[in-house]
Amino acid sequence: xxxxxxxxxxxxIVVLWIITxxxxxxxxxxxxxxxxxxxxxxxxxxIGVLAAVIFAFQFVNYPVPGGTSGHLVGGTLVAVILGPWxxxxxxxxxxxxxxxxxxxxxxxxxxxxxxxxxIGGILGFYIVKGLISILNRTSWDKRTKITFAxxxxxxxxxxxxxxxxGIEISIAGAVPFFxxxxxxxxxxxxxGIGEGIISxxxxxxxxxxxxxxxxxxxxxxxx
Amino acid sequence: xxxxxxxxWPLITLVIIIxxxxxxxxxxxxxxILSENPDGLERVLIDNNGESWLENLPSPWIPFLSxxxxxxxxxxxxxxxxxxxxxxxxxxxxxxxxxxxKEPKNLI
Numbered sequence: 001x002x003x004x005x006x007x008x009x010x011x012x013i014v015v016l017w018i019i020t021x022x023x024x025x026x027x028x029x030x031x032x033x034x035x036x037x038x039x040x041x042x043x044x045x046x047i048g049v050l051a052a053v054i055f056a057f058q059f060v061n062y063p064v065p066g067g068t069s070g071h072l073v074g075g076t077l078v079a080v081i082l083g084p085w086x087x088x089x090x091x092x093x094x095x096x097x098x099x100x101x102x103x104x105x106x107x108x109x110x111x112x113x114x115x116x117x118x119i120g121g122i123l124g125f126y127i128v129k130g131l132i133s134i135l136n137r138t139s140w141d142k143r144t145k146i147t148f149a150x151x152x153x154x155x156x157x158x159x160x161x162x163x164x165x166g167i168e169i170s171i172a173g174a175v176p177f178f179x180x181x182x183x184x185x186x187x188x189x190x191x192g193i194g195e196g197i198i199s200x201x202x203x204x205x206x207x208x209x210x211x212x213x214x215x216x217x218x219x220x221x222x223x
Numbered sequence: 224x225x226x227x228x229x230x231x232w233p234l235i236t237l238v239i240i241i242x243x244x245x246x247x248x249x250x251x252x253x254x255x256i257l258s259e260n261p262d263g264l265e266r267v268l269i270d271n272n273g274e275s276w277l278e279n280l281p282s283p284w285i286p287f288l289s290x291x292x293x294x295x296x297x298x299x300x301x302x303x304x305x306x307x308x309x310x311x312x313x314x315x316x317x318x319x320x321x322x323x324x325k326e327p328k329n330l331i
């Protein structure tokens with residue numbers, strides 16, 4: 001879902017850059033508390049590790065029926081581990097590095113961060129939170145609730161992000177609106193399955209081995 | 224001086240994860256588990272406009288970067304810029320953290 005340079009029109013580029021910058025500034029102040037605490041000495045390197053893992057995982061292209069492929073985006077995954085605001089900043093940094101290697105455009109960084117970080121991260125996080133509040137009525141254990149909610153939340157977030165991406169490319173005139181939106185959503189209905197499974201497996205593993213790294217447990221309201 | 228030993232395990236974890244993933248990617252492409260097909264967005268654009276259209280999108284960077292003719296040089300510049308960006312972010316975090324710690328917590 002990496003939008004390349006030269007595809008979007010200038011107004012879309014500027015608007016999405018402004019939204020992304022504002023979100024990151026707000027995000028910085030929201031996560032400032034993490035840096036004030038002594039535990040940040042341990043957490044900050046793991047933010048870097050997580051960013052590197054997502055960066056590497058985005059190169060793992062799994063096949064999707066119909067001659068296309070998909071890869072992990074990781075917005076919801078990072079949001080579940082580090083919180084919704086941190087996910088925007090982490091995804092932005094990953095996309096900056098990727099854009100320097102030609103995967104996604106530099107001018108389209110705002111749009112790519114909006115799609116994968118803001119929609120994938122912030123929206124995905126609140127979908128996961130909503131699902132957990134429903135799952136709290138069941139007798140499932142915490143790990144199962146978070147894992148299941150992450151799978152579904154990641155799936156919905158990626159499909160919605162593809163819907164928004166379809167709108168963006170249709171505004172640019174690259175593809176007619178109806179075709180862009182329907183085709184993007186159609187392909188991501190399949191790609192999202194991989195996103196949901198990989199995100200859920202990673203969250204399941206972390207929750208099993210190092211549950212303290214899921215820093216959002218209280219924010220998610222899991223009981 | 225940065226105390227490297229403090230970050231020993233995160234660094235080891237990072238190297239192991241990257242090595243495992245890179246091996247997985249290499250093996251995956253070789254045996255055909257992974258795919259080189261276009262992703263969702265590329266598929267939509269190729270289906271509507273053709274592959275050559277996608278490959279020839281006008282880059283806004285041509286006027287600034289057209290002097291780079293060598294792919295290896297481009298790669299090295301990319302790595303250097305990436306390293307500078309990442310180190311800058313970590314420096315800002317470290318600097319900001321020190322500043323916060325130095326600030327008096329209660330002035331009244």
